Amino acid sequence: MTDFTNKVAFITGAARGQGRACALALAKEGAAIAAFDVGVTIEYPAYAHGAGEELRTLQEEIAAMGGRCIICLGDVRDDGAVSAAVEQTMAAFGRIDILFNNAGICAYAEVDQMTDEEWDAMIDINLKGPFLCARHVVPVMKAQNGGVIINNSSVMGLRGGRRLSHYTASKWGLTGLTKAWAIELAPWNIRVVSIHPTGVNTPMNDGLAAMEGKTAVEIAEASAGNLQPVPWIEPEDVAELVLYLASERARYVTGGQFVVDAGLLTG
Numbered sequence: 001m002t003d004f005t006n007k008v009a010f011i012t013g014a015a016r017g018q019g020r021a022c023a024l025a026l027a028k029e030g031a032a033i034a035a036f037d038v039g040v041t042i043e044y045p046a047y048a049h050g051a052g053e054e055l056r057t058l059q060e061e062i063a064a065m066g067g068r069c070i071i072c073l074g075d076v077r078d079d080g081a082v083s084a085a086v087e088q089t090m091a092a093f094g095r096i097d098i099l100f101n102n103a104g105i106c107a108y109a110e111v112d113q114m115t116d117e118e119w120d121a122m123i124d125i126n127l128k129g130p131f132l133c134a135r136h137v138v139p140v141m142k143a144q145n146g147g148v149i150i151n152n153s154s155v156m157g158l159r160g161g162r163r164l165s166h167y168t169a170s171k172w173g174l175t176g177l178t179k180a181w182a183i184e185l186a187p188w189n190i191r192v193v194s195i196h197p198t199g200v201n202t203p204m205n206d207g208l209a210a211m212e213g214k215t216a217v218e219i220a221e222a223s224a225g226n227l228q229p230v231p232w233i234e235p236e237d238v239a240e241l242v243l244y245l246a247s248e249r250a251r252y253v254t255g256g257q258f259v260v261d262a263g264l265l266t267g
Helices: 019-026 052-064 079-093 116-144 165-188 203-212 215-222 235-246
Strands: 008-012 031-035 069-073 098-101 145-152 190-197 257-260
Touching: 008 019, 008 052, 008 079, 008 116, 019 031, 019 052, 019 069, 019 098, 019 235, 031 052, 031 079, 031 098, 052 069, 079 116, 098 235, 116 145, 116 165, 116 190, 145 165, 145 235, 165 190, 203 215, 235 257
Parallel strands: 008 031, 008 098, 031 069, 098 145, 145 190, 190 257
Antiparallel strands: none
């Protein structure tokens, strides 16, 4: 594996799911972790989101393996909260080498039934949030003359999805930001990539299932359609890709889109 000793990772949506798996994987390889999450249930979508207790458990797990982790509470839509979290990270660790823009939401709505509030929440969390995080982290990386930004898009950031127009728009936007930032930030040795998972086995599936009156597996199968015979992949599968892209093994990898999709996009 790759040694991330003396590296610092700022991870949004770190309390559970893909963010948590990536925090644990990076910490296991020596990285210090700034775990940023909202810590409360937000108004939309109306399912449980990363809680403060989950962040504390993550912090304890990382400490038990001899690692370092700080908790940063806040909403990625809140510029002040993002700024404070970056300042907190710099005070604790003095640098930020990896920004994993992972925080995101998903919900279903027909375009002619979608409210302004639903559209705005999706775009603000999934697209504006990564922009705000980059706006505060990039100056740190420029001063260091190096860093990696990994944007967690989706297979829906490379294709369309029924009843997911607001989600799809947010994830395509994140793909576009990736390409633009890769060009803009290359002179400072800052690499930018996006990852595109199929459905992932996280608590979000349970929340979507409850909203739709279906099982979590039914939700995953309906929104994915993987070539390999699995309804979803595991958060640890995403973490393996993030480990590679964040490492020196990928030092010349920037501007690209990387799928971990169980073959969904093949057909």
